[in-house]
Amino acid sequence: MNYITGFNRKQAVLIPETIDQLIENHNPIRFIDSFVNTLDLVSFGFRDIRLNKNGRPPFHPADLLKLYIYGYLNKIRSSRGLEKECKRNIELIWLMKGLKPDHNTISNFRRDNPKAIKKVFRSTVNIAKNLDLIGGVLLAGDGTKLRAQNSKKNNYNQKKIDRHISYIETKLAEYNKALEISDGEAKEKIETKIAKQNKHKKQYKSIEKELIETGEKQVSSSDPDSRQLVIRGVITEVCYNVQSTVDEKHKLPIDYQVTNNNDKKAMTSMVENAIEIVGNNTFNAVFDKGYYTAEEIYKTQKLGVTTHVCVPNPAATAPDKAYNVSEFKYDKDTDVYICPAGETLKTNGNWYQKKSYRVKQYKTKLCKNCPVKSSCTKAKYQKIIERHEFAQALEINKNNIANNPQIYAQRQAIVEHPFGTMKRQWGFDHIITKKTMKRASADVGFIFIAYNLKRIMNIIGLEKLIQMITSLISSKNKDKSGLYSIFKSIKIMSFSFNN
Numbered sequence: 255m256n257y258i259t260g261f262n263r264k265q266a267v268l269i270p271e272t273i274d275q276l277i278e279n280h281n282p283i284r285f286i287d288s289f290v291n292t293l294d295l296v297s298f299g300f301r302d303i304r305l306n307k308n309g310r311p312p313f314h315p316a317d318l319l320k321l322y323i324y325g326y327l328n329k330i331r332s333s334r335g336l337e338k339e340c341k342r343n344i345e346l347i348w349l350m351k352g353l354k355p356d357h358n359t360i361s362n363f364r365r366d367n368p369k370a371i372k373k374v375f376r377s378t379v380n381i382a383k384n385l386d387l388i389g390g391v392l393l394a395g396d397g398t399k400l401r402a403q404n405s406k407k408n409n410y411n412q413k414k415i416d417r418h419i420s421y422i423e424t425k426l427a428e429y430n431k432a433l434e435i436s437d438g439e440a441k442e443k444i445e446t447k448i449a450k451q452n453k454h455k456k457q458y459k460s461i462e463k464e465l466i467e468t469g470e471k472q473v474s475s476s477d478p479d480s481r482q483l484v485i486r487g488v489i490t491e492v493c494y495n496v497q498s499t500v501d502e503k504h505k506l507p508i509d510y511q512v513t514n515n516n517d518k519k520a521m522t523s524m525v526e527n528a529i530e531i532v533g534n535n536t537f538n539a540v541f542d543k544g545y546y547t548a549e550e551i552y553k554t555q556k557l558g559v560t561t562h563v564c565v566p567n568p569a570a571t572a573p574d575k576a577y578n579v580s581e582f583k584y585d586k587d588t589d590v591y592i593c594p595a596g597e598t599l600k601t602n603g604n605w606y607q608k609k610s611y612r613v614k615q616y617k618t619k620l621c622k623n624c625p626v627k628s629s630c631t632k633a634k635y636q637k638i639i640e641r642h643e644f645a646q647a648l649e650i651n652k653n654n655i656a657n658n659p660q661i662y663a664q665r666q667a668i669v670e671h672p673f674g675t676m677k678r679q680w681g682f683d684h685i686i687t688k689k690t691m692k693r694a695s696a697d698v699g700f701i702f703i704a705y706n707l708k709r710i711m712n713i714i715g716l717e718k719l720i721q722m723i724t725s726l727i728s729s730k731n732k733d734k735s736g737l738y739s740i741f742k743s744i745k746i747m748s749f750s751f752n753n
Contacts, residue, residue, distance in 0.1 A: 277348045280717050283324060287349060288723045289707065290320045293377060298370040301363075313355050318363040319374065320349050326704035331686045331697070333361035364700070368692045371699035378706035379508050379531060387713060389503030390532035392661065394540040394669035395524045396500075397517045398677065399493040401684035402480030402694070409482045409492045411472040415462050422455045479691040481514040494685055494694050498672065498702070499528050502664065505671040506709055508532065510702050512695040517544035521563070522553040535559055538658075540665040548644035549611065551651050561651045562662045574629035579639055584649075591616045591639055595626055599639055606640075613640040676701055 277283065293316075300315035324346060325336045337357040339346050364371070382388050429448045436444055464473055474480045474492060482492050497520050499509040509527045513520065521541055529535045535558035543564040554561050572578050576594060583592045591599040599616040606613050621627060621636035631637035655662050677683040682701050687693035711719060 273344075273348050276344055280720065281345065282327065282711060282716060283345050283349045285711060285716060285720050285723065286320055286323050286327070286707070288720065289381075290316050290323070292723070293319075293374065295319070295370075298373040299367075300370045301366045313353065313359060313363075315363070315367075315370075317350055317353055318355065318360065321346065321355070321360065322364065322700055323703060323707065324349055326700045327708060329680055329682075331682075331700075333357040333364075336360050364687070364696045365693055368696040368699065371696050371703070375510070375699050375703050375706070376531075378703055378710070379506070382504070382506050382508075382706065382710060383532075385710070385714060387504045387506060387710065388501045388508065388532060390501065390534055390537055392502035392538045392540065392664065392668070393508070393528055393532070394500050394502065394665045395497065395521065395528075395545070396542060396665075396669040396673070397495045397497045397513075397520065397544070398673045399483060399485050399491060400496055400677075400682075400694075400698070401491055401493045402474070402477045403685060403688045404474045404476040404480045404492045406482065406490075406492055408475040409472060409480075410458075410461050410465075410475070411482075412462070412465060415458050415465070418458050419455060422451050422458070425451050426455075477685075477689055477694075479514055479689075479694070480685075483514075483516065494691065494698075496698055497524055498669065499524050500669045500672055501532070502668050504709065504713055505668060506706060507672050507702055510698060512691055512698050514691060517542075518547045519550065521545045521547070521550045522557075525554050525557055525559050529557060529559070538562055538661055540662055540668070542665065548642060548648055552644040552647035555647050555650060560654055561647075562654050562658070562665075563651050564662065564665075565648075565652055565655065572630050573632065574626075577626070577630035582639060584641070584645075586646075591641075593618075593630070593637075595624060595630075597621070597624070599637075601641075605643070608642070611642045611644060613642045615640055672702075672705055676705060 295315050300319075321336055321340070325331060325339070330336055330339060334357045337355065337360060340350055340354045379388070426448060429444050429451070433441060433444050433448070461473060461475075465471075472481060474482075477492075480492050480494060482490050483495060485491050485493070495513045495515060495517070497511040497513060497517075498507050500507050508531045509524065511520070511524070511527075521539075525539055528537070528539070538560045539554060540562045541564070543566040546563050546566055551561055551563055568578060568580060581594050582599070584590075585592065589601060593599060597618055597620050599618045601614045601616045604614070606615065616639040617636050619636070621631075624630070627637075680701075685694045685697055687697045
């Protein structure tokens with residue numbers, strides 16, 4: 255039987271192929287190469303953008319940026335993995351023009367340029383905007399947890415420290431008691447154990463001192479900025495919380511932010527960035543109940559944005575659900591509440607300061623003798639309703655969801671789309687860098703750059719995209735405004751390709 259056979263490796267080639275001929279015209283690396291070549295890396299602030307006058311010249315940031323974008327698009331994030339691929343991967347040999355940076359150089363580039371990497375991501379958003387891929391009508395925001403390079407064992411809070419020190423004190427008491435009746439070799443072993451426990455106690459005291467001095471509730475020893483956060487239910491993990499805002503039209507992220515907090519205080523800053531990016535404040539902003547914070551909703555509405563934040567179930571309920579606070583009707587004109595029994599609850603007009611906001615109290619003396627009091631409240635004398643200063647913003651938000659349920663219903667399909675691809679399909683469910691949020695931000699930045707470029711290539715079509723950008727570069731259509739003007743021209747050209 256005959257089989258398809260390859261070439262003879264030892265046979266001489268009279269007309270050798272060039273490296274460029276080995277890369278097909280519609281290979282994604284040609285777009286990566288052209289994309290990076292359009293960026294103004296000087297203004298982005300990449301380090302080592304200018305050659306050193308003395309010593310060995312550094313690698314150009316453009317080459318290392320191309321290397322990383324290729325790596326993340328192909329699920330290769332480690333610096334050692336990229337170093338290895340530069341020596342054996344024909345696509346990277348073409349892209350890097352034969353350069354073989356070592357893993358330290360590759361790693362340091364990501365470590366030193368988190369802000370510049372964020373600007374590269376913004377460039378992908380500019381491409382999408384100028385290709386009319388960003389609608390700016392409906393935006394959804396959410397956070398996802400990415401595991402940090404820090405185990406739960408190396409994460410400490412005061413409760414955990416107290417538990418360990420208590421255990422050590424117990425063991426020391428046992429050893430000291432045994433030491434009194436021991437001698438010889440047995441005594442030496444006990445003294446060794448005592449020294450070991452004292453060493454551990456000293457370490458925990460040092461961690462406790464750090465907690466007190468910094469005012470933090472927890473500290474991580476491997477990655478100091480990471481925190482133990484709730485993943486789901488009661489399950490926790492030492493991780494970072496990555497906030498992202500996604501446009502509804504093509505499920506393209508327009509912004510990201512790496513944090514080590516929960517979602518409650520993140521919405522306003524996300525919306526402020528979104529207004530700047532899409533260029534308007536008339537869009538609908540959709541968030542889940544993790545963002546349901548009265549002050550944040552108030553601030554977001556003050557920006558002119560229509561909020562659709564999921565309303566959680568009330569924490570406290572009346573003995574009979576028919577008398578929950580939500581069933582009391584508020585009259586804005588007279589500033590009173592009408593209870594389900596028809597009685598009026600009034601306020602004395604005074605504001606009372608709570609932990610983070612002010613409230614007015616509403617009550618009535620008729621409550622004490624009301625026949626349905628036992629169904630309405632467990633209080634001894636009367637039911638008191640507290641209305642905080644941001645209550646109207648919550649009512650507006652609630653009406654927005656009630657009047658337009660189809661808008662909030664799209665939230666999961668919009669914002670979970672990128673997270674699902676990144677974490678499930680690509681396997682980027684953890685932070686690969688160690689130590690500090692800035693380094694974690696650089697890692698996340700490359701993930702989002704790769705995602706946006708992949709989406710743009712899939713939506714527009716790689717062949718068309720490469721043809722547009724290469725024709726513009728070859729015709730020297732680039733001017734001082736850089737990427738923006740090029741892709742503004744691409745937007746115009748795309749109509750001619752479509753027609």
